[in-house]
Amino acid sequence: MRATPTKPIMALMLASLLGACAHPGHHERETAGFVPGLGEIMAQTSTRHAKLWFAGQAQNWALAAYEVDELHEGIEDAGKYHPTHKDIRQPIPDLLAQYLDQPLAALDQAVKAKNQQAFIANYDKLTAACNACHQATEFGFNVVARPSFNPFANQAF
Ligand code: HEC
Structure with a gap:
């Protein structure tokens, strides 16, 4: 399809008028990124x-x-x-x-x-x-404790 130059401009204006959510699938894309385990x-x-x-x-x-x-x-x-x-x-x-x-x-x-x-x-x-x-939860081998020394050499507390 050949679009006239005004069509993409109109689409852009419409998108900015309606906000980013005018794009279908916007929210899906937002959460489809990296999710930490x-x-x-x-x-x-x-x-x-x-x-x-x-x-x-x-x-x-x-x-x-x-x-x-x-x-x-x-x-x-x-x-x-x-x-x-x-x-x-x-x-x-x-x-x-x-x-x-x-x-x-x-x-x-x-x-x-x-x-x-x-x-x-x-x-x-x-x-x-x-x-x-x-x-x-059967993850008892992960034992949390008071830290025994300060490993954060690059932060002043
Ligand atoms: C839901 C109950 C729950 C609570 C509350 C909880 N944990 Fe965990 N923790 C888990 C589970 C489940 C895992 C294993 C997750 C996995 O790797 O799939 C885990 C794993 C960990 C690990 C191992 C991660 C690694 O890669 O070395 C550390 C460290 C840890 N937890 C620290 C903490 C600390 C600190 C707190 C308290 C502030 C805490 N957890 C509270 C459930 C919990």
Whole structure:
């Protein structure tokens, strides 16, 4: 088909008037990109978990609040992109909420209160909750712990 020069221009104008969603399949394309596996999101979660510890040790509460937020977001993504897991019977979002909602909320509070003692106590509870879910899902060989040294050579806490 031979289009007259005005046709593509009209199409462009229409598309911009209606917004990007005028393209059929736009949303499919948006999510058809790279989706990190649950293991990848967990590895990222583990980094955040470690950084949160060093933020709390330094009483850098702004950074600690940021890392708690990032943990929340990662957990949300884990449930959104991986509602089920081939080796796990329960829905992943239910498990995540069951194990993490309470300890993350308690950490949120400790960080807002700038209370280092409460921070440490609730950090250990969060760590225990990570491990409890790993054990419940037959991934208990992934053992989370307080970081024993700071591997982040390029970040000031
Ligand atoms: C749903 C319950 C659940 C909770 C809660 C949970 N995990 Fe996991 N975690 C998993 C599962 C399932 C895997 C294995 C995923 C896979 O590879 O398919 C995993 C894997 C991991 C791994 C191994 C990833 C790798 O590639 O080395 C780490 C590290 C990890 N989790 C850290 C954490 C941390 C830190 C927390 C707490 C902040 C946490 N997890 C909370 C279920 C959970």
